Amino acid sequence: MKTIALLAVLAMILQGLIGTASSVGGPLTIMLILFLTMLAVGIYEAWLKKRGALGWIVNIVASVIGGFVAAIFVGMAMEMILPQLHLEGSLASSQHPLLYILLAGMAILTVVGSWGTLQIANRFR
Numbered sequence: 663m664k665t666i667a668l669l670a671v672l673a674m675i676l677q678g679l680i681g682t683a684s685s686v687g688g689p690l691t692i693m694l695i696l697f698l699t700m701l702a703v704g705i706y707e708a709w710l711k712k713r714g715a716l717g718w719i720v721n722i723v724a725s726v727i728g729g730f731v732a733a734i735f736v737g738m739a740m741e742m743i744l745p746q747l748h749l750e751g752s753l754a755s756s757q758h759p760l761l762y763i764l765l766a767g768m769a770i771l772t773v774v775g776s777w778g779t780l781q782i783a784n785r786f787r
Contacts, residue, residue, distance in 0.1 A: 700729030732775020
């Protein structure tokens with residue numbers, strides 16, 4: 663799980679450094695990275711616990727749901743934080759150091775959300 667989180671953080675920071683700052687391409691790339699992270703968490707946990715076919719499906723679905731819920735909460739937190747910074751323009755165009763902290767935090771919290779949902783699902787098995 664640590665390796666998945668590290669790779670997600672590296673991918674998000676790399677996307678922030680050389681990625682697009684357009685209004686559509688940047689957020690879509692971020693969501694692709696987060697979605698692949700959610701899939702990796704679900705697949706890794708299913709493989710580690712030697713689940714059957716139904717277990718793989720449940721793990722992947724639970725991981726994606728938990729990851730999206732975590733991403734939504736991170737987005738809401740960012741909506742509250744960004745107006746307090748009084749930036750000239752968007753955070754992506756300003757290249758403020760907080761951009762990279764938020765990208766890394768989003769990746770970590772998505773992994774935690776996916777993992778947490780899997781732990782809840784494991785309690786009901």
